[in-house]
């Protein structure tokens with residue numbers, strides 16, 4: 495299922511974060527694509543707040559993957575793959591995501607096969623002050639999918 499969504503303010507980002515947090519669960523992968531400074535980390539921070547992350551989520555300069563405790567019995571795995579290049583093999587890190595909830599910025603640089611995983615793929619396009627998003631789900635339960643899209647209509 496695919497839907498477009500427009501962010502005009504940070505409050506809109508917060509609403510989207512709440513909708514995603516509601517269905518966040520182990521073994522779901524949120525894939526955030528889009529140019530530099532389009533708001534991927536901002537969305538991640540708001541989702542983190544909703545799922546009970548108390549540590550500060552940031553965009554570390556040299557760390558590709560961070561893990562955060564949530565209020566649930568699964569962790570948030572935050573990946574920022576911007577600095578990965580083809581020489582890096584990221585395969586060994588996949589194991590860390592199993593049974594956790596993963597948010598990946600720059601997923602196109604991660605050499606995992608997302609096709610069979612439960613994914614929510616968001617593409618950000620900034621047009622002056624407006625952020626135009628395309629949100630596409632794959633392999634989610636129909637209940638999760640319906641909940642998500644009902645909340646962001």
Ligand SMILES: Nc1ncnc2c1ncn2[C@@H]1O[C@H](COP(=O)(O)OP(=O)(O)OP(=O)(O)O)[C@@H](O)[C@H]1O
Nearest residue numbers: 501502503504507529530531532533534535536537
């Ligand atoms: N919906 C929004 N409205 C206004 N400002 C926003 C919105 N979303 C993000 N921003 C601001 O844009 C800036 C860049 O956001 P952010 O760091 O989340 O981008 P990013 O996509 O993670 O970039 P990078 O690719 O470098 O990791 C931040 O100052 C953030 O507060």
Ligand SMILES: [Mg+2]
Nearest residue numbers: 534535553599
């Ligand atoms: Mg970022």
